[in-house]
Amino acid sequence: RKEVEQDPGPFNVPEGATVAFNCTYSNSASQSFFWYRQDCRKEPKLLMSVYSSGNEDGRFTAQLNRASQYISLLIRDSKLSDSATYLCVVNSNRDDKIIFGKGTRLHILP
Amino acid sequence: SAVISQKPSRDICQRGTSLTIQCQVDSQVTMMFWYRQQPGQSLTLIATANQGSEATYESGFVIDKFPISRPNLTFSTLTVSNMSPEDSSIYLCSVEDTRGNYEQYFGPGTRLTVT
Numbered sequence: 001r002k003e004v005e006q007d008p009g010p011f012n013v014p015e016g017a018t019v020a021f022n023c024t025y026s027n028s029a030s031q032s033f034f035w036y037r038q039d040c041r042k043e044p045k046l047l048m049s050v051y052s053s054g055n056e057d058g059r060f061t062a063q064l065n066r067a068s069q070y071i072s073l074l075i076r077d078s079k080l081s082d083s084a085t086y087l088c089v090v091n092s093n094r095d096d097k098i099i100f101g102k103g104t105r106l107h108i109l110p
Numbered sequence: 111s112a113v114i115s116q117k118p119s120r121d122i123c124q125r126g127t128s129l130t131i132q133c134q135v136d137s138q139v140t141m142m143f144w145y146r147q148q149p150g151q152s153l154t155l156i157a158t159a160n161q162g163s164e165a166t167y168e169s170g171f172v173i174d175k176f177p178i179s180r181p182n183l184t185f186s187t188l189t190v191s192n193m194s195p196e197d198s199s200i201y202l203c204s205v206e207d208t209r210g211n212y213e214q215y216f217g218p219g220t221r222l223t224v225t
Contacts, residue, residue, distance in 0.1 A: 032212045043202055043216035044153065046111075087152065091212045098212055102152040 003099045004090050010105040013078055020074040021104045023088030032091035033071045035062055037084045044087055083108045112137050112205050114217035122223045123193055130189045131220045133203035138183035147200045159186045193224045
C-alpha cells in the first residue's frame with residue numbers, strides 16, 4: 001500500500017456544486033495532515049491543516065478519520081478559481097518527513 | 111509565511127552540463143528542503159539542507175549528482191550535475207514553518223529541460 005493515495009481525477013464539477021475527495025494514508029502513527037493546492041505550472045501552496053477535530057475555512061472543510069486512515073476535503077459552492085490540483089500531505093513520524101500524494105485534479109465548469 | 115525566491119525560474123541545458131539553482135528566503139530558517147516534481151507526478155524529496163552540516167539525502171539521491179550548499183540561514187543552492195534528459199523536471203525549494211508544525215512553504219520552482 002502506498003503511503004499516501006489519492007484519486008487522480010479529474011473531477012469535473014459545475015460551478016456552484018459541492019465536491020469532496022478523500023486521501024488514504026498507510027502509517028497509523030501519522031500525526032500531521034495537510035491539504036495543499038497546486039495551480040498549473042505553479043508551486044504548491046498550503047490550503048489548510050487537518051486537525052483531529054476537523055477544520056473549516058470558509059467554503060473548505062477538512063476532516064480526519066483515524067479509524068479508517070483517511071482525510072477528506074469538501075469544497076462548497078465551488079468557484080471557477082477552485083480549479084487546481086489538490087495535494088494530500090501526511091507527516092511520516094517514522095522519519096519525521098512529510099509525504100505528498102500525487103494529487104487530485106479538479107476542474108470547475110462554468 | 112516566508113517569502114521564497116528561486117533562480118533561475120527556468121533553463122534549457124545540454125546533456126552533460128551542470129546547473130546550480132539558488133533559493134533565497136526572506137527570514138532565517140533552520141531547515142530547507144529540495145524537491146523534484148516530474149511531469150504529472152507529485153513531489154519527491156531530494157534532500158534536507160541544514161545550515162552548518164552536510165545535507166541529508168533521500169534514497170535514490172546522492173551528493174555527487176545533487177550537491178547542496180547551505181552557507182547561512184537564508185540561502186541554499188542545489189546543483190544538478192552531469193545532466194541527462196531524465197533530470198528534466200521542476201525543482202522546488204521549501205522551508206518549514208518556524209512553529210515546527212510541519213507546514214511547508216515553497217519557492218516558485220525552477221523548470222529544467224535537458225536536451
